[in-house]
Structures are given as structure tokens and as C-alpha cells.
Amino acid sequence: MATKVAQKREYLAMQKSPPPFIWACPEEKNILDWHFIIRGPPDTPYEGGEYHGLIWFPSDYPFKPPDVKMFTPSGRFETGHKICMSMTSYHPSTWNAAWSVATILTGLLSFMLSDEITAGAVKTSEADKKILAKQSHAFNIANKKFRDIFPDYAKPEMKDLPDMGEGAPAPTSTSKVVTPNTTTPSSTTSIESSAATTPNTIEPKDVIPVVHHQPHGAQNWIIPSWRWVIAVVLLAVVGRLSSFVGL
Numbered sequence: 001m002a003t004k005v006a007q008k009r010e011y012l013a014m015q016k017s018p019p020p021f022i023w024a025c026p027e028e029k030n031i032l033d034w035h036f037i038i039r040g041p042p043d044t045p046y047e048g049g050e051y052h053g054l055i056w057f058p059s060d061y062p063f064k065p066p067d068v069k070m071f072t073p074s075g076r077f078e079t080g081h082k083i084c085m086s087m088t089s090y091h092p093s094t095w096n097a098a099w100s101v102a103t104i105l106t107g108l109l110s111f112m113l114s115d116e117i118t119a120g121a122v123k124t125s126e127a128d129k130k131i132l133a134k135q136s137h138a139f140n141i142a143n144k145k146f147r148d149i150f151p152d153y154a155k156p157e158m159k160d161l162p163d164m165g166e167g168a169p170a171p172t173s174t175s176k177v178v179t180p181n182t183t184t185p186s187s188t189t190s191i192e193s194s195a196a197t198t199p200n201t202i203e204p205k206d207v208i209p210v211v212h213h214q215p216h217g218a219q220n221w222i223i224p225s226w227r228w229v230i231a232v233v234l235l236a237v238v239g240r241l242s243s244f245v246g247l
Contacts, residue, residue, distance in 0.1 A: 004031070006061060007031045007032070007057075007061075010034075010100055011025065017102075018161065018162050018163050019105065019106050020041075020164065021038060021109060021163070021164065022036065022038055022039075022102070022106065022109065022163075023036065023037045023153075023161045024036035024055070024101050025149065032057045032058075032059065033054060033056050033057075034054065034057070034101055035145070036053050036101075036105055037161060038050075038105065038112070039161055041109075044113055045075070045126045045129035045133065046076075046112070046113075046133050049074065049129075049132065050158055051072040051074050051136060052072045052140050053068065053069055053071055053072070053108075054069055055067070055105075058089075062099075065089050065091070066088060066104065067082045067088050067089050068082065068083045068104065068108060069081055069120070071143065071145075072140055073132050074136070075124035075129035075132045076121065076124075076129065077112070077120055077122065078120055078121070078122055081119075082119070082120055083108070083119070083121070084120055085104075086107075087103070087107055090119065137158045141156070
């Protein structure tokens, strides 16, 4: 029952206010499988790219984390392989039941724009990523699942998502750790701060740290973000927490 209520809430939230460069919806026959599209932001190697992937949730969601994989070649992630992030089953101890589809995908986009290698990630040149971005839409529309799930976006000409981040500030290289309000192991950095902040009051120094599996005992990296990403995540978290409390 919790899953059906949570997924209905997720769907309505995505329809009402999708994050920049992101769109997602569940499969009609299986509400636990959410397909998504991520569009490459401007001034990145993924600009003009269209990336199709899947979030699949466990039957006891939202109390356990999902898994994420990408189908479209991007030069950043292995196609068809689970991606290690703090919001997936790789790190169940860091999962927060208040995190939403929008939160997960915004975190995935931030991770995509980094160059760190972990489970499910690959290392390629910027030139390779740009080539794959140009080929991405043709790859997607040749995929029957993409055509079935996203008929409006499976046209010869690539269609903009509902929010293409117009007016978003350019990326910055500044980063800092955000202290979470939820209890997590001391060695783990949360991807969220639950403080309510409006877009007009967010400063360039704000970032989203993303925790993921580190091979060979390497230290966690902190991935820079931008004001528009922080605004979306914080507002999504506040709305999510409010809805969750009301269940």
C-alpha cells in the first residue's frame, strides 16, 4: 500500500514540477519501474544529448532504496549496468525515505557531470562524449521501449523537456559539504540538506555532495552543483517531506 501511495505521489509531483533537464514516468504495467530522460545541460560535453534510463524500486519502497541504470551510451556510464550512488541499493544505510524520483535523478545528473569512476561508470574523452551526445536521439528512437514509454519524444526531431533550465546560471567549480539533518554514519556525506531555501536566496557556493562506492578505499569526492540544481532539490525535498508526513 505504501508503494502505491508513494508512486502516485511521485507521478503527480513529476507532472506538476519536473526538475530541469529531467523527465520521468512509470511503466503502465509496473509502477515500480520508472523510465527517465536526461537532457545534457549547456556548456557540458553532453549538451544536445538525450539519455534514457531506468529507476527500479523495491516492493517495500519508500523504505528501501532503488537501483538506477542507463540505456543510452553517454561515455559516462556503462549501458545496462547498475550505477553506484548513495541513493541506490549500493548504500542502503544512507537511504532516506523522503527522497523522491526528482531527488534521485537530480543527483544522477550531478554525478554524470563529474568525472569520477565508480561502479557503473566509465572513463572516456570529452570528444567521445560529444560524439555520443549527437548520436543519442537516433539511438533512443531505434529502441522500442523508448518509443513505447515516451511516444511524444520518439519523433525524428528531438523535443525539449518541460523544463530545459532556461536562465540557469553557469556551472561553478566551488564546492562545500552540506551537513544533513538525518542521522547517517559519520564517514558518509549526505546528498541533501533539508533546510528550506528559495531559488532567490541560494548562493553559488551551494552544492550537492553525492556519495557512492569508492574502490580501493578511496575518499568520497564532492561534486559541484549549481544554484538551479540546489533550488530544485531543496524544494523537492521539502515537498516530499511534507507529503510523507501526511501519509
